[in-house]
Amino acid sequence: MLSLMEISEQDAARALLRWYADMGVDEATATDPADYYAWSARPAAPAPHPQARPEARPQRAEPAPKVFRPDPDAAAISADEAIGAAEKAARACNSFEELEAAVAAFEGCPLKAGATKTVFADGVPGADLLVIGEAPGRNEDRIGKPFVGRAGQLLDRMLAAIGRSRETNVLISNVIYWRPPGNRTPSPMETATCRPFVDRLIELTEPRAIALAGGAPLQAMLGVTGIMRARGRWRDIETASGARFAALPMFHPAFLLRQPANKRLAWADLQALEGRLREG
Ligand code: URA
Numbered sequence: 001m002l003s004l005m006e007i008s009e010q011d012a013a014r015a016l017l018r019w020y021a022d023m024g025v026d027e028a029t030a031t032d033p034a035d036y037y038a039w040s041a042r043p044a045a046p047a048p049h050p051q052a053r054p055e056a057r058p059q060r061a062e063p064a065p066k067v068f069r070p071d072p073d074a075a076a077i078s079a080d081e082a083i084g085a086a087e088k089a090a091r092a093c094n095s096f097e098e099l100e101a102a103v104a105a106f107e108g109c110p111l112k113a114g115a116t117k118t119v120f121a122d123g124v125p126g127a128d129l130l131v132i133g134e135a136p137g138r139n140e141d142r143i144g145k146p147f148v149g150r151a152g153q154l155l156d157r158m159l160a161a162i163g164r165s166r167e168t169n170v171l172i173s174n175v176i177y178w179r180p181p182g183n184r185t186p187s188p189m190e191t192a193t194c195r196p197f198v199d200r201l202i203e204l205t206e207p208r209a210i211a212l213a214g215g216a217p218l219q220a221m222l223g224v225t226g227i228m229r230a231r232g233r234w235r236d237i238e239t240a241s242g243a244r245f246a247a248l249p250m251f252h253p254a255f256l257l258r259q260p261a262n263k264r265l266a267w268a269d270l271q272a273l274e275g276r277l278r279e280g
Pocket of ligand 1: 133135136137145146147148149151152174
């Protein structure tokens with residue numbers, strides 16, 4: 001066994017970086033480290049940003065990087081309360097814009113505290129095709145739109161192959177609106193909390209077909225596991241109001257990037273989607 005003295009600084013730095021990555025810290029928001037505990041402990045308000053050196057202070061204050069600091073005085077909200085609050089907020093919305101604002105204002109999903117942006121939807125509200133993916137990743141969290149990274153570019157190409165684009169005739173969203181740390185799969189509690197908003201999005205935009213991209217939306221929207229078996233078979237999503245919408249589970253584009261041999265099956269699913277939309 002190695003003694004502590006035998007671990008080199010390099011190994012220690014590597015282990016620290018690995019730990020950061022596991023915790024979801026995968027992006028530097030500033031060049032110098034900052035002690036946010038010392039910063040928050042300062043009594044005087046407004047507290048200066050710890051990195052603001054007098055000689056380098058900008059004319060207009062830069063917004064501080066968003067850091068998750070749990071409020072010890074805040075009463076913990078239970079999962080049931082969070083879901084209840086989401087249901088109430090979603091039910092009150094009568095337009096896509098109202099729903100977008102309600103999601104942005106919602107504080108019941110703990111993922112929001114660690115995210116940079118709320119990622120709601122992109123494309124044409126009311127398009128006959130709705131694509132529902134898993135959750136924002138790093139690029140989506142930075143830009144505030146779903147599917148803008150490599151997987152998103154592949155999704156755009158797949159949609160283009162059946163004459164679809166977010167500029168003209170498809171709406172794209174996710175079952176989660178905030179990036180999970182380290183891009184982990186959202187937990188059942190997180191998807192259950194966001195579900196009322198997803199249901200309301202479907203009810204308000206009334207798509208004729210919904211593509212569920214990957215195992216996470218398959219499970220969140222239909223309670224079904226196993227995308228390999230479920231893909232390509234039409235099912236009904238029942239929303240909170242009891243309305244039913246046709247949904248086709250498909251592979252997630254990130255999976256297709258890793259396993260391009262499955263593009264053949266994805267192409268078959270895209271054609272099924274397109275055929276159904278053409279039939280009306
Ligand atoms: N993967 C998803 O499922 N959704 C996104 O928005 C981006 C990547």
